[in-house]
Amino acid sequence: MTTGASISVGLVRDAFAQALFALRENKTRTALSVLGIAVGIVAVIILGVVTKGVREKVFAEIESYGLQSFWIYRNQNVADPNADVRRGSGIDNDDLEAIRLGCCPAVKHVSPRVYFTEWNVLARAGNRFTRILLEGVDAPFLEISKDELDDGRNFRPTDIEQRRPVAIVGSNVQKQLFPERSSAVGQSFRYEDMKFTIIGVLKEKNREFLKSIGAAETYNINDHVMIPYTLHQQMLASKDVHTMAGEAVDKASIQTAAEQVVDLLNRHHFGRYQYTTETMEAWSATADRILTNISLVGVIAASISLLVGGIGIMNIMTTSVVERTREIGIRKAIGAQKHDILTQFLMESVFISTIGGIIGLVVGMALAYGLTVWSKLDVMPSFLVISIALLVSMGVGVASGYYPARRAASLQPVQALRHD
Numbered sequence: 001m002t003t004g005a006s007i008s009v010g011l012v013r014d015a016f017a018q019a020l021f022a023l024r025e026n027k028t029r030t031a032l033s034v035l036g037i038a039v040g041i042v043a044v045i046i047l048g049v050v051t052k053g054v055r056e057k058v059f060a061e062i063e064s065y066g067l068q069s070f071w072i073y074r075n076q077n078v079a080d081p082n083a084d085v086r087r088g089s090g091i092d093n094d095d096l097e098a099i100r101l102g103c104c105p106a107v108k109h110v111s112p113r114v115y116f117t118e119w120n121v122l123a124r125a126g127n128r129f130t131r132i133l134l135e136g137v138d139a140p141f142l143e144i145s146k147d148e149l150d151d152g153r154n155f156r157p158t159d160i161e162q163r164r165p166v167a168i169v170g171s172n173v174q175k176q177l178f179p180e181r182s183s184a185v186g187q188s189f190r191y192e193d194m195k196f197t198i199i200g201v202l203k204e205k206n207r208e209f210l211k212s213i214g215a216a217e218t219y220n221i222n223d224h225v226m227i228p229y230t231l232h233q234q235m236l237a238s239k240d241v242h243t244m245a246g247e248a249v250d251k252a253s254i255q256t257a258a259e260q261v262v263d264l265l266n267r268h269h270f271g272r273y274q275y276t277t278e279t280m281e282a283w284s285a286t287a288d289r290i291l292t293n294i295s296l297v298g299v300i301a302a303s304i305s306l307l308v309g310g311i312g313i314m315n316i317m318t319t320s321v322v323e324r325t326r327e328i329g330i331r332k333a334i335g336a337q338k339h340d341i342l343t344q345f346l347m348e349s350v351f352i353s354t355i356g357g358i359i360g361l362v363v364g365m366a367l368a369y370g371l372t373v374w375s376k377l378d379v380m381p382s383f384l385v386i387s388i389a390l391l392v393s394m395g396v397g398v399a400s401g402y403y404p405a406r407r408a409a410s411l412q413p414v415q416a417l418r419h420d
Contacts (some may be wrong), residue, residue, distance in 0.1 A: 009152050024243035029316045030352060036309030037356025038363065043302035045197055045364030048388075049371065049381050057289050059389055061206050066146040067280050070258045072265070073243040075274040090273030093233075096241060102406070106257035108249045112241035112341055114232040122175065123225065125189040128372040130176035132169075132225045134191065136232025137245075142168075144247040147221055152185040152200030155228060159199075165230040166274050168200035169223040193233075196227060216217060254281050306392065309356065310400040313349050317404035321345070326406055342409040347403020350394055357393025361386060 074090035079273035091112075099110045123132045139155040142148070150171070160164055167189075169177075175185040181187065184198045205221050233239055249256035258277045265275060321328075328341060368380050381389075 001305045007369050012366060013027070014256025014408070020214065027268055029319070033309065033312040033316050033352045037306070037353050037393055038309075038313040038360035040158060040306035040309045040396075040401055041357050041393055042364045042367070043298075043391050044392060045303045045361065045381050045386075047295070047298035047302050049364075049368045051291065051298065051372065053371070054294075055291055055410050058291065059284070062280060062287060064205055065280055065283075066144060066247060067284065068248045068254055069144050069146075070246050070248065070277060070279040071113075071206070071243050072258060072261055072275055073245070075276040077092040077203075083399050086375060088273075089242045089413060090269055090275065091241040091244050092240045093241065096266055098264060098268070099244075099246075099261060104257060104260035106248055106253040106260050108247050108257075109140040109144050109247040110261075111138040111144055111231045111245045113137055113141070113243040113245050114229045114236070114240070115242055116236070119150070119217070122190060123173070123189050125177040125187065128177050128179075128240060131169050131223075132173055133223050134227065135231075136229030136314055137226045137231055139350070140247075141245060144245050145221065148203045149326070150201045150203040151183040152198070152202060155226075160228045160230050163228055163234055165194060165196045165231060166194040166199045166227065168202060168226045169198055170202050170220075170224045171204035172222040173225055174201050196225075202240060220222075239246045251281070254279050299385065306396055309353070313352055314404060315401035317345060317349050317401050318407075320348070321404050321408045338409045342405045345405030345408050346401050350397035353397025353400070357390050360393070 043198075072091070075089075090145055093112075096110065107143060116135065119133050119135075120131050123130055123134075133170070138153075138160060139157070142154055149168075152168070155166070155168070169184060171256050174181075177189055178184040184201055185197065188195055188197050191197070202221060202224075229241070244261060246257060246261060248254040258279065262277065265273070315323055331341065365381060372380055377382050
């Protein structure tokens with residue numbers, strides 16, 4: 001058993017030495033083949049780390065808006081031309097109170113969102129002006145949208161009940177109206193002839209990806225100014241709620257919670273309105289679909305690079321078989337078996353692809369480190385990505401070298417010895 005193992009190790013060692021010697025004789029072709037594999041492996045690694053980094057960044061942004069959140073509002077685009085055109089938002093304070101009393105068990109929190117038809121309005125503080133997105137909400141809104149206060153406090157029940165002119169502002173609003181202050185809490189601003197006192201400032205949120213996939217500007221909490229919804233309704237002289245924002249008790253109940261609210265609205269308003277439901281779950285699915293498509297394009301590009309590298313290896317090995325036909329004949333004449341020749345040529349191709357894979361891995365990790373420093377994201381390749389890259393490079397070597405190796409092993413000694 002030990003003797004057999006020693007013989008096998010010896011054969012592999014000899015085959016490796018012969019493969020290395022043969023490759024040294026064709027340095028230029030070997031280097032080009034190695035380069036082709038290295039480029040393909042770099043592409044695989046960069047694809048993996050960039051996809052990982054982008055996915056983490058995107059889903060961190062989406063999660064910051066609350067994965068259990070949903071929004072319901074009236075669908076104004078009714079397709080039926082014979083349907084009655086009814087005024088109003090289709091949601092009012094009575095609907096809100098019914099939800100609060102527990103008619104929808106899958107709903108954990110709910111808050112109205114009240115706003116002007118023209119979201120973008122002008123606010124003034126001293127001699128500074130800025131455009132803001134003004135809306136009326138209830139205290140649970142911060143919990144629903146997973147907004148956090150950088151300074152100050154949330155709305156209190158008395159703020160809502162007494163329609164106090166207080167406001168919570170986004171980070172961009174503070175920067176525009178009070179650039180010289182570290183906090184705007186306690187300061188005042190005006191909208192038309194109304195004066196509002198700032199009681200809270202929200203932490204800044206990243207929303208670049210949500211904007212890129214079509215989220216309306218109303219999702220940019222950094223430009224928002226929130227006031228008690230009761231005060232905003234008084235300003236509008238209406239009890240309409242334009243959007244019902246809610247949070248489900250858990251992720252599995254998001255759709256159920258939205259359906260319960262819509263069912264309540266249909267019963268309260270006798271089916272006179274149609275409603276649209278949006279969920280962060282849907283935005284998450286959209287993000288996942290976009291990232292998957294991007295990854296697919298990257299996989300195709302990396303595969304083309306590896307294919308080119310594989311063709312290079314096949315070319316060099318085929319040429320090597322032709323140039324070394326006489327050598328193969330001599331080896332067979334003195335006792336070399338078919339599997340010896342096959343092993344030697346396969347080891348040559350695997351050696352080329354493995355060296356290329358290691359070089360590609362080193363370059364890929366260096367680029368990944370550079371991306372980590374530049375983007376401030378952890379995009380270093382995992383052990384799994386490194387292992388896959390090396391296995392892929394070796395697999396390309398086996399696949400590309402098998403045909404030339406088999407051709408070499410199949411040569412007849414007499415014919416090979418006659419080859420010039």
